[in-house]
Amino acid sequence: MTTITHHPDISTLMCCAAGSQPEAFAAVVASHLALCPACREEVRHMQEIGVALFDKLEPVPVSCQPPVVAMRAAEADIGSLQADREAIADICKTGVPMPLAKHVGCCLHDVPWQTVAPGIATYTIPLSRGCYGTLKLVMVQPGIALPLHGHTGAELTLVLTGSYTDEIGTFRAGDVADLDEEVTHRPVACPQNGCVCLTASACEAPFEGKKPD
Amino acid sequence: MLFQTYAPRVKSYMMRQGADPNTAEELAQETLLTVWRKAELYSGDKGSATTWIFTIARNLRIDRLRREVAWQPLPDDIEEEASADPAPDEIVSEHERRDRVQAVLAELPADQAEVVTLAYVEGLSHSEIAARLGLPLGTVKSRMRLAYQKIRGELEVLNR
Numbered sequence A: 001m002t003t004i005t006h007h008p009d010i011s012t013l014m015c016c017a018a019g020s021q022p023e024a025f026a027a028v029v030a031s032h033l034a035l036c037p038a039c040r041e042e043v044r045h046m047q048e049i050g051v052a053l054f055d056k057l058e059p060v061p062v063s064c065q066p067p068v069v070a071m072r073a074a075e076a077d078i079g080s081l082q083a084d085r086e087a088i089a090d091i092c093k094t095g096v097p098m099p100l101a102k103h104v105g106c107c108l109h110d111v112p113w114q115t116v117a118p119g120i121a122t123y124t125i126p127l128s129r130g131c132y133g134t135l136k137l138v139m140v141q142p143g144i145a146l147p148l149h150g151h152t153g154a155e156l157t158l159v160l161t162g163s164y165t166d167e168i169g170t171f172r173a174g175d176v177a178d179l180d181e182e183v184t185h186r187p188v189a190c191p192q193n194g195c196v197c198l199t200a201s202a203c204e205a206p207f208e209g210k211k212p213d
Numbered sequence B: 001m002l003f004q005t006y007a008p009r010v011k012s013y014m015m016r017q018g019a020d021p022n023t024a025e026e027l028a029q030e031t032l033l034t035v036w037r038k039a040e041l042y043s044g045d046k047g048s049a050t051t052w053i054f055t056i057a058r059n060l061r062i063d064r065l066r067r068e069v070a071w072q073p074l075p076d077d078i079e080e081e082a083s084a085d086p087a088p089d090e091i092v093s094e095h096e097r098r099d100r101v102q103a104v105l106a107e108l109p110a111d112q113a114e115v116v117t118l119a120y121v122e123g124l125s126h127s128e129i130a131a132r133l134g135l136p137l138g139t140v141k142s143r144m145r146l147a148y149q150k151i152r153g154e155l156e157v158l159n160r
Helices: A010-018 A023-035 A037-055 A068-075 A078-086 A098-104 B002-016 B021-041 B049-065 B078-084 B087-091 B094-107 B110-120 B126-133 B137-159
Strands: A114-117 A120-124 A134-140 A155-165 A170-172 A176-179 A195-201
Touching: A010 A023, A010 A037, A010 B110, A010 B126, A010 B137, A023 A037, A023 A098, A023 A134, A023 A155, A023 A176, A023 A195, A037 B002, A037 B049, A037 B094, A037 B110, A037 B137, B002 B021, B002 B049, B021 B049, B094 B137, B110 B126, B110 B137, B126 B137
Parallel strands: none
Antiparallel strands: A114 A120, A120 A134, A134 A195, A155 A170, A155 A176, A155 A195
């Protein structure tokens, strides 16, 4: 694998460790973590912050008894849990990060792409009901430039195959662009290989601003 | 016993995350049930029960409280990643590390501690924190980064 040079912002990884990210952004970070041991290591430290805070919470008395019967019944189930052990750092053999492959399959060509402009196709990945923001796969043909655009909210993009170049630099497979709303850029897909990305974008709220499409 | 020790804390966590007391109690039960189910997969010498239980509670909250797909369940099986990088846990006990993290958290400037608590304990995203505090998004993010740099620095000293 090529070396990853662009990582999510520290604060983005912290939100992942805290479990407080909007679903679309969590999807992009999860896919990046599957590819990036360095960020997995950071998230592990960030998890320690959560543990430290959790440990200091004021306990709230629990009125119920321990669910002993249910616990006994659960013991019979233990075999089925072995699969959970590989939850992280998993990439399917086509190179698609496993968290993403679970939603769109291992072959990016088989995704039901919709052409939105010459040389540009997208697929919107459905999110849970009530989630704000959008999660999209974007495929850009070799050498095609996206129109110059700003962002109405934060945008988090993971390059899956190929690469693209914009004012910030060149982003290759595994790299993440963690962009604030003030960033305006004009990405151009790699002239040889084009580019496939996973992009999360925020809207202010489901009932304000642009409706998620 | 695990249940008496941890269920009240998980309940407290779930309530801070926005659950009503009944739901919080159910989720506390479910968390401890998961702990029980996975106990055989867990070897107590690596990682503490607290880490494990926090992680299960964090994953469960996304799944149940927010009814979202947990795209990023943190590995509640700490051993896997720990063995890939043997350094930290072997040199200093997890308990000691937690004490140090708590000490750094206690010394953080109030504005940094606030955003960290809102993210981890109240479960708010960056933009929700920005809206709650009436701050620009960039300010929220930079406060979180500053807080983490201090904690990370402290953990690095421990590992030396």
